[in-house]
Amino acid sequence: MRVVILENAKAVANFGADKIASLIKTKPQCTLGLATGSTPIKLYQQLIEQYKSQQLSFSDVSTFNLDEYLGLDGLHPQSYRYFMNENLFDHIDIDKRNTYVPIGNTSHPDQACFEFEQTLKSKGGVDLQLLGIGRNGHIGFNEPSSSLTSRTRVKTLTEDTINANKRFFKKEEFQPHLAITMGIGTISEAREVLLLATGYDKADAIQNAVEGPLAARCPASILQLHPNVTFVIDEKAAQKLQDIAFYKHIERENMRLKERTAR
Ligand SMILES: N[C@@H]1[C@@H](O)[C@H](O)[C@@H](COP(=O)(O)O)O[C@@H]1O
Numbered sequence: 051m052r053v054v055i056l057e058n059a060k061a062v063a064n065f066g067a068d069k070i071a072s073l074i075k076t077k078p079q080c081t082l083g084l085a086t087g088s089t090p091i092k093l094y095q096q097l098i099e100q101y102k103s104q105q106l107s108f109s110d111v112s113t114f115n116l117d118e119y120l121g122l123d124g125l126h127p128q129s130y131r132y133f134m135n136e137n138l139f140d141h142i143d144i145d146k147r148n149t150y151v152p153i154g155n156t157s158h159p160d161q162a163c164f165e166f167e168q169t170l171k172s173k174g175g176v177d178l179q180l181l182g183i184g185r186n187g188h189i190g191f192n193e194p195s196s197s198l199t200s201r202t203r204v205k206t207l208t209e210d211t212i213n214a215n216k217r218f219f220k221k222e223e224f225q226p227h228l229a230i231t232m233g234i235g236t237i238s239e240a241r242e243v244l245l246l247a248t249g250y251d252k253a254d255a256i257q258n259a260v261e262g263p264l265a266a267r268c269p270a271s272i273l274q275l276h277p278n279v280t281f282v283i284d285e286k287a288a289q290k291l292q293d294i295a296f297y298k299h300i301e302r303e304n305m306r307l308k309e310r311t312a313r
Contacts, residue, residue: 051260051273051274051276051279051280051281052279052280052281052300053260053280053281053283053288053291053297053300054280054281054282054283054297054301055283055284055285055288055291055294055297055298055301056282056283056284056285057284057285058248058284058285059092059248059249059284060092061284062092062093062246062247062248062282062283062284063090063092063093063095063096063246064096065282066090066093066096066180066244066246066282067093067096067097067100069178069244069280070082070093070097070178070180071097071100071105071106073177073178074106074107074108074111075106077177078107078109078110078111079110079111079112080111080112080177080178081111081112081113081114081173081174081175081176081177082111082112082113082114082176082177082178082179082180083113083114083115083116083176083178083179083180083181083232083237083240084113084114084115084116084134084138084180085115085116085180085181085182085190086115086116086117086130086133086134086182087182089182089246089247089248090180090182090246091137093180093246094137094138095137097138097142098138098141098142101141101142101143102141107143108142108143108144109143109144109145111144111148112148112149112150112173113134113144113148113149113150114150114166114169114170114173114176114232115130115131115134115149115150115151115152116181116189116190116191116231116232116237117130117152117190117191117229117230117231117232118130118131118151118152118153118154118229118230119154119226119228119229120154120159120204120226120228120229120230121154121155121224121226121228122154122155122226123154123155124151124153124154124155126154128218128219128223128225129154130151130154131151131154134149134151150166150169150170152166152202152230152231152232153166153230154226154229154230159204159230160203160204162230163201163202163203163204163230164202166202166230166232167201167202167236170236175239175240175241176239176240176241177240177241177242178240178241178242178243178244179237179240179242179243179244180244180246181237181243181244181245181246181270182245182246182247183245183247183252183255183256183259183270184210184211184214184255185210185214185251185252185254185255186208186210186211186255186268187255187258187259187267187268187269187270187271188208188211188269188270189234189237189245189269189270189272189273190231190232190234190237191205191207191211191229191230191231192205192231192233192234192237192269193205193206193207193208193211193269194208194266194267194268194269195266195267196233196234196266196269197233197234197235197266198234198235198264198266198269198272199233199234199235200233200234200235200236201232201233201235201236202230202231202232202233202236203230203231203233204228204229204230205228205229205230205231206227206228207226207227207228207229212225212227234269234272237272238272238273238275238276241278242278242279242280243273243276243278243279243280244279244280244282245259245270245273245279245280245281245282246282246283247281247282247283247284247287248283248284248286248287249284249286249287250286250287250289252283252286252287253286253287253288253289253290254290255268255270256281256283256287256288256290256291257290257291257292258270258271259271259273259274259281260274260281260291261291261292261293
């Protein structure tokens with residue numbers, strides 16, 4: 051488990067974008083696991099800039115998104131399909147047929163979840179999974195008490211999550227209380243995981259995820275078992291970690307080692 055603490059949200063976005071860009075350069079046909087929410091927006095902007103300046107092509111990349119609101123179709127401005135089109139897909143050269151977001155407007159959600167898992171499997175799984183984190187420690191829409199080995203399925207959202215996401219909906223607008231989400235077991239199978247968090251709001255969740263016990267109360271704590279996970283967080287989100295000095299020390303040591311081996 052690697053904990054990278056950076057100065058601010060911009061540095062977090064740069065770090066994440068560089069990771070994704072270097073994966074695409076070494077493996078143009080890679081499969082990315084993508085997230086929504088406000089946290090990855092700056093990272094997506096960086097990727098768009100790299101595409102526009104011809105440093106990066108997404109033409110052979112496939113993507114799988116973590117989650118979608120149940121009951122919203124992809125044309126609904128608050129749907130996660132719409133979010134992905136607006137914030138990334140419409141601005142790069144990705145083939146949209148290779149972009150998979152769980153289908154929210156289905157009358158057969160269990161079947162949709164099963165097919166999502168099957169498609170992910172047929173594509174060989176996720177190379178790099180990008181994650182945000184909810185204030186209560188959720189990843190995707192796996193709320194506290196989710197099974198730590200769960201697969202893609204329908205989940206009920208907590209009041210805290212509904213309130214946190216209210217800002218995206220208009221006052222009288224229907225806000226779904228259910229969502230389809232990749233399971234925690236599904237997420238854990240990604241070959242590499244990058245979790246981004248910024249701001250004081252996320253400090254408790256980060257402390258529980260990184261230093262708390264492995265527990266369904268904090269779904270992100272499952273990442274402690276992952277062999278290739280990096281938490282990329284800003285100083286504000288890091289403020290409740292007990293071992294900040296040690297995490298920073300490790301990063302400095304790693305940097306020195308890199309410089310020495312590069313000589
Ligand atoms: N389902 C999404 C999560 O994938 C995301 O990580 C979380 C945090 O969002 P934000 O980045 O806006 O804080 O919000 C939603 O609940």
